[in-house]
Structure formats: structure tokens, C-alpha cells
Amino acid sequence: MIWPFRKKEYTDEEFLNEAFHxxxxxxxxxxxxxxxxxxxxHPQLxxxxxxxxxxxxxxxxxxGHDQVYSMAEIHGKKLAKRNLPRYFPKSFLGQIAKT
Structure with a gap:
């Protein structure tokens, strides 16, 4: 994702997010x-x-892939959202609670 209008300075988190995208x-x-x-x-890197x-x-x-495979092996199609706290941090669960 190369943006046409870039900031001059980026945080480590912003670089990681862009790399992940x-x-x-x-x-x-x-x-x-x-x-x-x-x-x-980012030619400055x-x-x-x-x-x-x-x-x-x-x-x-x-x-992430390992977690999905692990949950599929353990629970198959029976994985309920109430079981997710055992696998994911609270910060992630807050995001999916909105779904």
C-alpha cells in the first residue's frame, strides 16, 4: 500500500502496520x-x-495461522466466541466483539 501523500516521520508501529498490510x-x-x-x-529505511x-x-x-489451525483441530465447527479468551488477548477480543 503505497500512499501518494506521506508523512515525513513514522513510528515503529506505523511501519509495522504498513509492512503487515x-x-x-x-x-x-x-x-x-x-x-x-x-x-x-520508505527509501529511508x-x-x-x-x-x-x-x-x-x-x-x-x-x-495467527497456527492459532487458527489449532482451534480448528480442537474445536472444528463448534468454536464459540465465548471460548476465544483462551486463545487471544483482550485487546483483540474487544475488536471482534463489535462484529
Whole structure:
């Protein structure tokens, strides 16, 4: 996601969010490393920073996928929202409670 109007300075959290969006974007780059695309959007990032953001994003996606597979193996189609606190932090549950 390359925005036409960029801020001059970004927080670590903003870089991570953008890296995650790049990794999850549907298409030929879905679930692929993000260093090249993130570098194109933010040329001020060095190789070490790009590798760090990619590593965190890949780890987060793996954790999410592992959790989904684990819940599917344990509960199959019987997983109720009331069981989710055992698997996810409260901050995440607050977001899905709105659904």
C-alpha cells in the first residue's frame, strides 16, 4: 500500500502496520517478504530495519495461522466466541466483539 501523500516521520508501529498490510495484500505478493515493497515506499529505511519489519510480520502471520489451525483441530465447527479468551488477548477480543 503505497500512499501518494506521506508523512515525513513514522513510528515503529506505523511501519509495522504498513509492512503487515503489504504482506497480507491479495495478489502475487500475498504472504511474501515485504522488504522490497517497504523499501520502495520508505527509501529511508536501511536493510537491517527492513529485515526487522519483515521478520516481525512473518512471525505475526505464522502465529495467527497456527492459532487458527489449532482451534480448528480442537474445536472444528463448534468454536464459540465465548471460548476465544483462551486463545487471544483482550485487546483483540474487544475488536471482534463489535462484529
Amino acid at each position: 503489504l504482506a497480507m495484500a491479495w495478489g502475487k505478493d500475498w504472504l511474501q517478504p515485504v522488504q522490497g515493497r517497504l523499501a520502495k515506499a 536501511n536493510e537491517k530495519e527492513l529485515d526487522h519489519y519483515n521478520s516481525v510480520v512473518q512471525e505475526a502471520m505464522k502465529f
